[in-house]
Amino acid sequence: MAKSSHDEDIELLEGCLKNDRKLQKQLYQKYFKAMFQICLSYSGDRAEAKDILQEAFIKVFINLEKFNPNNSLEGWIRRIVTNTAIDYFRKRERLVYLDEFPDEPDEYERGSFSFQELTNEIILYHIKKLPDGARVVFNLFAVEGLKHKEIAEKLNITEGTSKSQYKRARTLLKKWLYEYELSKQ
Numbered sequence: 001m002a003k004s005s006h007d008e009d010i011e012l013l014e015g016c017l018k019n020d021r022k023l024q025k026q027l028y029q030k031y032f033k034a035m036f037q038i039c040l041s042y043s044g045d046r047a048e049a050k051d052i053l054q055e056a057f058i059k060v061f062i063n064l065e066k067f068n069p070n071n072s073l074e075g076w077i078r079r080i081v082t083n084t085a086i087d088y089f090r091k092r093e094r095l096v097y098l099d100e101f102p103d104e105p106d107e108y109e110r111g112s113f114s115f116q117e118l119t120n121e122i123i124l125y126h127i128k129k130l131p132d133g134a135r136v137v138f139n140l141f142a143v144e145g146l147k148h149k150e151i152a153e154k155l156n157i158t159e160g161t162s163k164s165q166y167k168r169a170r171t172l173l174k175k176w177l178y179e180y181e182l183s184k185q
Contacts, residue, residue, distance in 0.1 A: 009073040016064050028057060031074060035081045037124070041139050042085035044128030056084035082144055086154065089132060118177065126176045130169050137162050138169035 003011070012030070015023030035056065039049035059080050067076050127135060140146045140154070141162070148162040155162070 006072075010069055013064060013067065013069065013073065016061065024061065031077055034074070035077060038078065038081050038139075038143075039085055041124060041127055041143065042082075042089075042136060044130070044132075044135065048088075052085050052088050053081065055088070056081040059084060082140070086136060086140075089136060090155075118180075122180065123173075123177070126173055126180070129176065130172060134165045134169040134172070137165035138173075141166050 008030075012023050012027045016027055032053075036049060036053050039052040039056070040046065043049040043052060056077075060077055063080070067073065127138065130138060136155070137151055140151045141148065146154070148159045148166070151157075151162040152159040
């Protein structure tokens, strides 16, 4: 009978806690791709995403003894990666939140376009183009599932700013994806 993913994670965890370099490498390799995609969705720049991921995995390995084996290791690592990405931008004062946006047409909101053929790569490409503040809020709300109140607390902004940044991100993404679909016709 094959081991479950949770059993594999516990085995990796135990080895990592014993400083087994081979198992540390396996843990890193197991979660690298998924966590790199998260970093890339926050950063928009591959080199910067790699820096964030490296910093996050350092935190993972330093704090492994704090992990509760009854929980999901992937979820725990994901939280560390997400928080590291947010801290990365906070330290560099790159998160800019605009309170006001110019009026934009609602045609993308009303459009009946079917975005069924969009690949993850195309969507990620457009998410990376979002302004930093809007991109971080979009990821926290749409990808991580946080509520605007939680986002506001995490980023030290108002709940209204979180909502407006999310709306701005959605509007821009719809516009860009609409334009992308039109360019294919």
